[in-house]
Amino acid sequence: MSAAAVPAPRREPAPARPLWVSVEGINGVGKTTAARALAACLGERCLLLDELTDRGGDTLPGRVISALAAEDDVFLRTGYPVVETLALLALKVREVERLAVLPTAPEVVIEDRGVDSVAVYQAAILSAQVPGADPADVARHVLSTVSRWRLLPDATVLLTDNREVCTRRFADRIGRTLALRDLRVIEQADILYTGLAAAEPDRYTVIDTTGRPAEAVADEVGALVQDLVKQREADHAA
Ligand SMILES: Nc1ncnc2c1ncn2[C@@H]1O[C@H](COP(=O)(O)OP(=O)(O)OP(=O)(O)O)[C@@H](O)[C@H]1O
Numbered sequence: 536m537s538a539a540a541v542p543a544p545r546r547e548p549a550p551a552r553p554l555w556v557s558v559e560g561i562n563g564v565g566k567t568t569a570a571r572a573l574a575a576c577l578g579e580r581c582l583l584l585d586e587l588t589d590r591g592g593d594t595l596p597g598r599v600i601s602a603l604a605a606e607d608d609v610f611l612r613t614g615y616p617v618v619e620t621l622a623l624l625a626l627k628v629r630e631v632e633r634l635a636v637l638p639t640a641p642e643v644v645i646e647d648r649g650v651d652s653v654a655v656y657q658a659a660i661l662s663a664q665v666p667g668a669d670p671a672d673v674a675r676h677v678l679s680t681v682s683r684w685r686l687l688p689d690a691t692v693l694l695t696d697n698r699e700v701c702t703r704r705f706a707d708r709i710g711r712t713l714a715l716r717d718l719r720v721i722e723q724a725d726i727l728y729t730g731l732a733a734a735e736p737d738r739y740t741v742i743d744t745t746g747r748p749a750e751a752v753a754d755e756v757g758a759l760v761q762d763l764v765k766q767r768e769a770d771h772a773a
């Protein structure tokens with residue numbers, strides 16, 4: 536049989552990569568509320584990745600987070616900020632690897648705190664412990680390191696609100712009084728988020744939630760994600 540007579544293998548279109556949306560912001564701003572409402576609205580098309588610190592039980596993330604939380608600190612501070620950062624980034628790379636082997640990929644992934652959280656919080660924690668470290672440099676370095684191992688999110692929604700209001704909600708939720716060193720981490724995280732959002736306006740969308748009910752915030756995040764899904768479908772069709 537001549538080569539020309541051999542039918543060419545049927546090429547399936549490459550499976551579409553999910554639209555990856557992370558929800559970011561300081562403690563207590565309303566990320567989990569918005570992410571859960573959005574996931575409920577998108578239904579089966581969507582996979583919600585819970586925040587790493589919300590994965591309990593005998594899972595690898597659960598065990599790593601327990602180890603990093605062993606000091607009973609408000610943050611994941613064990614005194615080895617570089618090790619903590621690498622461990623958290625490894626868990627974030629693992630999420631993508633696990634998704635890649637699912638038999639059916641979701642259309643949309645919603646991530647409650649993504650790699651930007653690790654960059655921002657670890658930069659805040661590390662720069663408080665390492666004299667001379669510039670937090671913005673550290674945050675950029677963390678993001679650039681992890682981007683060699685996995686893609687950054689397609690879109691990142693940064694929720695913002697009054698820091699004192701958020702901090703109070705957070706302290707109420709965990710039932711603790713925050714020390715000055717904790718408040719400094721949150722303040723630094725707030726500053727770093729603002730800087731990242733300004734530096735990457737194509738990826739980041741900032742939603743100011745000040746004085747707005749959770750339902751209105753969820754609706755705005757939902758509308759944004761629906762637009763991104765439509766845009767993606769149009770790009771694929773073109
Ligand atoms: N827009 C809003 N207005 C008022 N309260 C809100 C709003 N969104 C969320 N909340 C409330 O604030 C608290 C914190 O919300 P949520 O857990 O969603 O925030 P978070 O950013 O995920 O917090 P954390 O960083 O602590 O995980 C909850 O009690 C929630 O009901």
Ligand SMILES: Cc1cn([C@H]2C[C@H](O)[C@@H](COP(=O)(O)O)O2)c(=O)[nH]c1=O
Nearest residue numbers: 562563588609610611623652653656657
């Ligand atoms: C990603 C990340 C998180 N943490 C800390 C920050 C918070 O205290 C908790 C999670 O906070 P939430 O208010 O429940 O969202 O984990 C950290 O220390 N380092 C990190 O990289």
